[in-house]
Amino acid sequence: MTGVLPSQAIEKMFQRGEITLAQPLVEGQVQPASLDLRLGTVAYRVRASFLAGQDCSVADRISEFEMHRIDLTDGAVLEKGCVYLVPLMEGLALPQDVSAVANAKSSTGRLDLLTRTITDGGVEFDRIKPGYSGPLYAEICPRSFSVLVRPGMRLNQIRFRRGQAVLSDAELADLHQQSPLVDGTAVIEDGLGFSVDLRLPGSDLVGYRAKPHTGVIDLDRIGEYDPQDYWEEVHSTSGRIILDPGAFYILVSREAVQIPPAYAAEMAPYLAMVGEFRVHYAGFFDPGFGHDAAGGTGSRGVLEVRCHEAPFVLEHGQVVGRLVYERMSALPEQLYGAGIASNYQGQGLKLSKHFKSPR
Template identity: 70%
Template sequence: MQNGVLADHQIRALIAQGAIRASAPIDAGQVQPASLDLRLGAIAYRVRASFLAGRSRTVTERLADFQMHAIDLTGGAVLEKGCVYVVPLMESLALPAGMTGAASAKSSIGRLDLLTRIITDHGVEFDRVPAGYDGPLFVEICPRSFSVVAQPGQMLNQIIFRQGKTIMSDEDLRALHATTPIVSGDPVISDGLGFSVDLRPEAGNLVGYRAKPHTGVIDLAKLNHYDPAEFWEPVHTDTGWIILDPGAFYILVSREAIVIPPMQAAEMAPYLAMVGEFRVHYAGFFDPGFGYAAAGGAGSRGVLEVRCHEAPFVLEHGQVVGRLVYEHMAALPAALYGQAIQSNYQGQGLKLSKHFKPSA
């Protein structure tokens, strides 16, 4: 197999070979162009604290140390804001030697400020599956801004599979941009593609949303259902800057329109804390084809999930806030991200998760 991120048909081959197993049949819709959606099992364990198993322990052994009580998710159950839960997933792995996995929250989950991270037996990192891993998968869930209702089978996380070296060098990225532009305007390339925040929109002065501190519960099964005004405060500016409040969660948008060509995938990487008192949510994969066909290939903007840390911080229009690490695909996907597979965020601008009605 050629080195790179596995494409959809290669993921299906892993399923057929038994390298990806599940307690219920895997639905065809779980397989995305370069990733597999993972499903919640039936039980959530409320735990005292977030944890990693560590090299000598299994997740089940650690649950015995930290479990407070078990919750049956059948029919839906509330996962409360500020609490930590561990849920066994329906999927498990028996990866070939040399193949690794990397997981992240799905786009809609990150936009709810729902911290979800995959943990494994003998694991020492969140969201990383070591080469040749053979064992179960678990997800740690910590609602940060909103309590949610979850039930078995829901897909909060996705996983990609990597064979060998996949990350593109800056030199390769510049060469790719020269032939297939990956961003509007001049690219800022340094250990990936830098992107900045848009605080001077072309029309109006709405630049983002801030999560309200005291809200109702969001049922993850209800799409296009909730009034944004009940959960979000609009953020406006006429100055090209905003002040982030400590502990607050914001939805903003990138200034640049981004393109992921068919033979590339990308991961949003953590940004250095030294640039300011904030964190841009870094759990996020971009499938091949993101922005590629939108508006004639003009790209799609990236939604930024931003949390401010200890001190108020002034965020300026055009300030670089994150980077995308581009990776080679091992093969061309059979289907690309976009309308053909009913992708939710192709051609997006500033947009809340799919649980909310469109803003007026």
């Protein structure tokens, strides 16, 4: 069947040797429509980000660009502004009719921890051709905070696809009629558009901006950090804010989004013409995200925003990105938020899981 492969199909890939493991799977690693990827035991500090390039291996590139290597066994700090390459515990031997796409996990994106997957012979980040056989690597560049990592940590995830199953705008409009995808008017153009909310009910707090000089974040520590030590609150009474070049913001979508069980979605930038900023670093929405959430109103999408080039005025309701919907090849046996300890079901404006609830 054409479409994104569900959890039960991913598990069969292990049985057939299409996904290889340096260490046994851990609980929760297989998600409804994706597989979490785990850091290995060593990190290479490299001079610059790179792709292997056609007919070249990542190992050859490492030997060219390596500055030093770091043993992660007992934990190690990846410093803000540096670029690291980490071999992952998972490898692939894909069939000729299955491709893959990777992305940062939600908590990774909310820490401004740029994490991309590269492969031998790869000419694109996060895109893996059908039939690829070889190792996987995570390129990690902490942008706002230095982080403490250990082997087995899961910073990015991978989806597997058979064929093309992206919904056309007409198909997306039909799906919205059958099962509303947003709680308001659906803006459909090359996907489902979503806008930024700068008028949150009962508050002039509209987001957070990363502080420039902070301590290290241990990625194993959940709910332990005081947001005030790492974030400045962003307030607005006018429905607009000015984004500063180079600054990193956490904002929230105006729309509450739903992903029906037979579909998955990926967040994509809207159009470069609307402003010089990036609106996401983590882009997978699993089947069931926001579906039948409390009150039946879906879940907001958290926006990880970085402004480029020049200060930019962001207005309430401005369309800043889109969701591209795809069919699942089969219904997953487990949906997002349904008993699998999903961190962001029913979310609003929310920092990563490492932080205490703001006072």
